[in-house]
Amino acid sequence: MESFVTLLVAAMMIIGSAFSVIAALGLIRLPDVYTRMHAASKAGTLGSGVMLIALGIYSGDVGTLTRSLAGLIFFLLTAPISAHLLAKASYAVGYRMSDRTVVDEMSSGQGDN
Amino acid sequence: MNGVQQIFEASVYIALGLLCLSFVLTVVRVIRGPTLPDRVLALDMLVAVAIGFIAVIGIKTGYSLYVDIAIALGLVGFLATVAFARFILERGQASANTKDAANNATEGNQ
Numbered sequence: 001m002e003s004f005v006t007l008l009v010a011a012m013m014i015i016g017s018a019f020s021v022i023a024a025l026g027l028i029r030l031p032d033v034y035t036r037m038h039a040a041s042k043a044g045t046l047g048s049g050v051m052l053i054a055l056g057i058y059s060g061d062v063g064t065l066t067r068s069l070a071g072l073i074f075f076l077l078t079a080p081i082s083a084h085l086l087a088k089a090s091y092a093v094g095y096r097m098s099d100r101t102v103v104d105e106m107s108s109g110q111g112d113n
Numbered sequence: 114m115n116g117v118q119q120i121f122e123a124s125v126y127i128a129l130g131l132l133c134l135s136f137v138l139t140v141v142r143v144i145r146g147p148t149l150p151d152r153v154l155a156l157d158m159l160v161a162v163a164i165g166f167i168a169v170i171g172i173k174t175g176y177s178l179y180v181d182i183a184i185a186l187g188l189v190g191f192l193a194t195v196a197f198a199r200f201i202l203e204r205g206q207a208s209a210n211t212k213d214a215a216n217n218a219t220e221g222n223q
Contacts, residue, residue: 003117010124013169017131020165024135027142027158033150036142040154044161051128051168052183059177071184075164078187082157082194089202090150 005057012054019047031098033090041083045075128169136162149204153197160190 026039049072056068097104139162142155164183171179 006117006121009172010121013128013172014124014131016165017128017135017169020135020162021131021138023158024138024142024162027155028138033148033154036151036154040158040161044158048161048164048168048183051165052180055168055171055177055180055183058172059175059180061177064177064180067180067184071180071187074184075161075187078191079161082191082198083154085195085198086150086153086157086201089198090148093201093204094206095148095150 005060009054009058012050012057016047016050016054019043019050023047031100033095034087034097034101037083037087041079045079049075125169125173129166132162132165132169136166149201153194153201156197157190157194160186160193164190 020043023039023043026043027036030036030039052068052071052075056065059065091106136159139155139158143152143159146152164186167179167183167186171177171183
């Protein structure tokens with residue numbers, strides 16, 4: 001049982017850091033700020049959340065596990081809010097989308113958002 | 114049990130190496146820009162990578178107190194991103210070309 005928990009924590013650490021690398025690669029490779037937001041706020045949050053859960057499980061303490069779950073829920077609540085605010089601000093100020101963007105649904109109703 | 118321990122220690126170092134790689138890639142995005150929202154987004158991502166670092170270091174050393182530091186860092190990162198978003202909104206219109214916008218931003222700071 002103990003070795004199972006250790007192996008689970010090891011796997012969760014590697015999965016979480018792999019998600020962080022994928023988010024960083026998306027941040028480098030994607031064409032504009034709106035698509036980069038996808039990578040940073042989804043994969044990045046998932047990566048750090050999985051590693052926090054791994055820390056909670058590895059400590060073997062209910063209090064620590066509860067705190068790490070609370071931290072994960074906090075990140076899951078705040079990451080979309082900050083990404084939404086940043087996207088809205090940069091769209092309102094007029095930062096352009098990439099040339100490869102297929103559709104911009106906010107372009108017609110720019111005044112009433 | 115010994116083999117499991119070896120796998121665990123190896124995976125700690127693999128995770129630290131992967132986190133270092135993602136940190137460097139995110140810093141490249143902070144430096145290259147090209148616009149202010151890109152840099153703010155990359156700083157937000159840096160906070161997430163730092164939280165991952167703190168979690169792995171906490172597992173490595175066995176101090177569960179690192180969870181509290183990670184939560185505090187997440188709160189600070191969220192507030193910083195919200196404040197930067199307000200700043201981008203207040204700063205006003207970007208130039209038509211994003212390349213020009215980046216140049217204006219760097220010149221405006223100096």
